Amino acid sequence: MITLNHYLIISGMLFALGLAGVIARRNIIIIYMCLEMMLSAANLTLVAFSRFRVTEGLPDYAAQSLVFFTITVAAAEVAVGLAIIVALYRSKQSVETESVTKLQG
Amino acid sequence: MPSILFYLFSAMTLGFGLLVVTARNPVTSALSLAGSFVGLAALFLSLDAYFIGTIQILVYAGAVMVLFLFIIMLLDIKAEEGKKPNLPAVIGGIVLAVILALQIATVCSSFSNGAVKIKDAPLVLQKAGELAKIPTIANDLKAGVLPDAKLMGLTLFQKYGFHLQVVGLLLLVGTIGVVVLSKREKGVKDA
Numbered sequence: 180m181i182t183l184n185h186y187l188i189i190s191g192m193l194f195a196l197g198l199a200g201v202i203a204r205r206n207i208i209i210i211y212m213c214l215e216m217m218l219s220a221a222n223l224t225l226v227a228f229s230r231f232r233v234t235e236g237l238p239d240y241a242a243q244s245l246v247f248f249t250i251t252v253a254a255a256e257v258a259v260g261l262a263i264i265v266a267l268y269r270s271k272q273s274v275e276t277e278s279v280t281k282l283q284g
Numbered sequence: 285m286p287s288i289l290f291y292l293f294s295a296m297t298l299g300f301g302l303l304v305v306t307a308r309n310p311v312t313s314a315l316s317l318a319g320s321f322v323g324l325a326a327l328f329l330s331l332d333a334y335f336i337g338t339i340q341i342l343v344y345a346g347a348v349m350v351l352f353l354f355i356i357m358l359l360d361i362k363a364e365e366g367k368k369p370n371l372p373a374v375i376g377g378i379v380l381a382v383i384l385a386l387q388i389a390t391v392c393s394s395f396s397n398g399a400v401k402i403k404d405a406p407l408v409l410q411k412a413g414e415l416a417k418i419p420t421i422a423n424d425l426k427a428g429v430l431p432d433a434k435l436m437g438l439t440l441f442q443k444y445g446f447h448l449q450v451v452g453l454l455l456l457v458g459t460i461g462v463v464v465l466s467k468r469e470k471g472v473k474d475a
Contacts, residue, residue, distance in 0.1 A: 191388030203377030236408030255458035
């Protein structure tokens with residue numbers, strides 16, 4: 180039988196995968212995709228807690244509202260981030276993290 | 285949801301997630317991410333969050349992934365061929381991820397409330413139907429159906445109305461930001 184812990188562990192593993200991708204990869208677009216994975220892992224935790232915290236016979240909808248807001252913010256963030264990547268590609272002809280050294284001391 | 289389906293969709297989410305991190309070709313990564321999101325949406329459905337599951341498919345697996353694929357194809361990014369991966373970063377990433385996963389597993393194993401099963405947290409729709417003030421929601425609940433989208437909308441507009449407007453403003457600012465960012469500067473000739 181599936182317990183709350185199962186969902187939390189799956190979410191934790193997904194978050195860890197995303198973190199590994201953000202640190203290990205050098206392509207900025209893939210780093211962005213891994214960020215999206217980490218946000219989704221957090222969403223899974225919120226939905227799981229929402230379902231297991233039954234109030235008056237219904238799931239806790241405050242948590243699911245937070246998931247809704249997370250998804251909206253993530254969508255806005257992706258749009259702005261990809262615009263930045265396009266601007267970066269125009270000036271550097273590359274989307275590798277190594278090619279962006281302007282802020283390096 | 286039967287246990288086997290849970291394990292199937294979890295394996296789908298994590299397997300495609302692993303492919304996102306390891307694939308050399310960005311298009312493979314993007315398509316794997318879409319697969320991972322579909323598995324995740326199935327997990328949301330297993331938690332009775334039908335509205336969130338649908339939004340996950342529509343917004344993430346649909347809109348966001350199309351945006352990613354569009355940018356990958358627009359910029360014509362090739363697979364990293366012949367390039368050696370940055371070894372210290374790869375090792376650091378794997379070590380950090382393993383440490384984080386172990387920490388989460390340890391916390392979960394000592395979290396006593398985590399052992400609660402779905403059967404132990406049942407939805408009591410009839411009782412909730414008697415407490416519900418909105419007639420359509422009350423009728424659905426009394427009929428034994430969970431009106432997920434209606435309850436979600438009620439919460440969003442009743443409890444979080446102001447927050448919803450702030451999110452709308454955020455989307456507007458994001459749109460303006462994208463337009464400003466993608467505008468070419470005058471006098472600068474692009475390739």
